[in-house]
Each structure stands twice: as structure tokens, then as C-alpha cells.
Amino acid sequence: MSRVVFLLLPGVHLLDLAGPAQVFFTAADSGHPYTLGYVAEQPEVASAQGLPLRASLDWPELGPEDLVVVPGWRARTLADSPVLGPASLRALREHHARGGTVAGVCSGAEALGQAGLLDGRRCTTHHEVQDELARRHPRSHLVRDVLFTADDRVVTSAGIASGIDLSLYLIATRHGPAAAAQVARSMVVYSRRNGDEPQTSVMLRHRSHLSDTVHRAQDLIDAQFDKPLRLPDLAAAVGVSERTLTRSFARVTGGLTPLRYQQTLRLERAEHLIGQGATVHAAARSVGLQDARTLRRMRARAQ
Incomplete structure (x- = not known):
């Protein structure tokens, strides 16, 4: 059984969260062993769209097969983003160090940057804050005009609906293209895929x-x-x-x-x-x- 843990920060965008959550939930319904969990630095997190969300304050024990996802949040600039506390930063770094995968959707890449996980790796984010992400984390290698990147178990996406593309890619690499195709068809997702990025699944590229x-x-x-x-x-x-x-x-x-x-x-x-x-x-x-x-x-x- 693999865990998918979402780290929720204040102002989280609902689709940044719900898109990836739906992908792994649908994969679990299709027979793949996933359980979903939600952690935060406070028991209740206000979403950008006004819906309050409850989460655990305690991180579960994670293994190499588990995934941590940081959905993006509403902020005019990345400089206005929430600053992660030491416990959250340590959890992100330690999970990756143990062989686990971490993912940031949209501005969630900033959280990975705060944890030092973008250094020396390719990354992307929403086009409106790409330049700022590159300035804030100069040791990263920003990739423009793609839906997502994957580099050494650090995965980032451009934002909003692209979190679905990112998650389908992870399903394809973990369980094969048939599993990702089944989830995509169940979700009625045949939109554009990340064709210019070499990590993208062949299945995803040709399902649009x-x-x-x-x-x-x-x-x-x-x-x-x-x-x-x-x-x-x-x-x-x-x-x-x-x-x-x-x-x-x-x-x-x-x-x-x-x-x-x-x-x-x-x-x-x-x-x-x-x-x-x-x-x-x-x-x-x-x-x-x-x-x-x-x-x-x-x-x-x-x-």
C-alpha cells in the first residue's frame, strides 16, 4: 500500500489539490494500492476558493514508494508565499533522501525550493511566476512552456489542471501506460499533454x-x-x-x-x-x- 500525502498550505487552490487527489483516488478504485492523506501546519486550512479544509498535524511514516504532493496556493508573488516551518521542510527533505518522490503543483514548486530540493534539478511552475522562481532558486534549472518536469524524484507542474497531467505521468511510470489510460478514460481526460518534455509518457502524448x-x-x-x-x-x-x-x-x-x-x-x-x-x-x-x-x-x- 502506497501513501499519497498532500501538504496543505494557506490559500491552497482547490483544483491543484483535487486534480491529483482524484487521479490517485481513481487509481485506487481501479485496484492500485493507494491511500490518501492530508497534513498541514494547522488543523484547518482556508482554501483560496473559501472552502475550509481539515488536515492532520502529524506526518505519517513514509517509505520510498510513497509520494508527497504540495498543491499550489494563491499569492500575488512567490515572495508572498507561506514560509514552511522547520518540521515541514525536514519532512520533505527526509522523504526524498529516503528514496521517496516529492511533487509540487504550480506554486508548490516554491515549497520544494524552500526545502532545497530544486537545487541542481529541472523544474517548472505557472508561467506567471516562472521568472521569480528562477530568481529565488538560482541553482535550479527552470524549464519553460511545459506542463511538468521530473528530475531525480522531484516533479513539478505548471499549475492548476496540469497537476492532473503530472499525476497521470506518475501512474504511467509506476504501473504502466494501461493503468494511466484507464484512469484518464475514467476521468474523461484527453487534453493536451507535455509533448516537448522527454519524461512524458508516450500514452499521454498520444491520447489528446x-x-x-x-x-x-x-x-x-x-x-x-x-x-x-x-x-x-x-x-x-x-x-x-x-x-x-x-x-x-x-x-x-x-x-x-x-x-x-x-x-x-x-x-x-x-x-x-x-x-x-x-x-x-x-x-x-x-x-x-x-x-x-x-x-x-x-x-x-x-x-
């Missing part, structure tokens, strides 16, 4: 369309991307001809065929496994490739 036929085909590929998939079987499963499926798929994914989509999923998952310490051979076998040589060729073509 309204073709139900292609979505159903992608659901099948996402769930079985590590297995042989024949185009005739895929077309039959979604009730169209092979030609119709291929043409529709290419039209909404920028030219990808179903097979190419499957291969990009395999490559993305393999890269993630290698980044976690797996050998090229083990990563290749895990994603359904015959040998490491095939994976090396795929990686070379993608560069």
Missing part, C-alpha cells in the same frame, strides 16, 4: 484526441504492449477493418501505426527500467523483445 475507436485500440495495446499483437486481431477487437484502424490511428497520433505505437511503449518502459538499474538484456526481455540487440537498435533509431 476524441476517436473512441483509436482509444479502444490503444487500451488494448497499452495492456499488452509486451506481447505479440497482430493488426488483424486488433482491428477485429475494435470492430473495424485493418485499413480503417491504420488510417484512423495515424490521423490522430501524428502518423504512428499501431505497431509503431506499441514499439514506442516498449522503448519507453525499457528506458525506465534501465534508469532504475536493470541491464539492457533484462529490460529487453521485460518488454517482450527477443534480445538486447533489438533494444539497442530501437534506442539508436530513437536518438
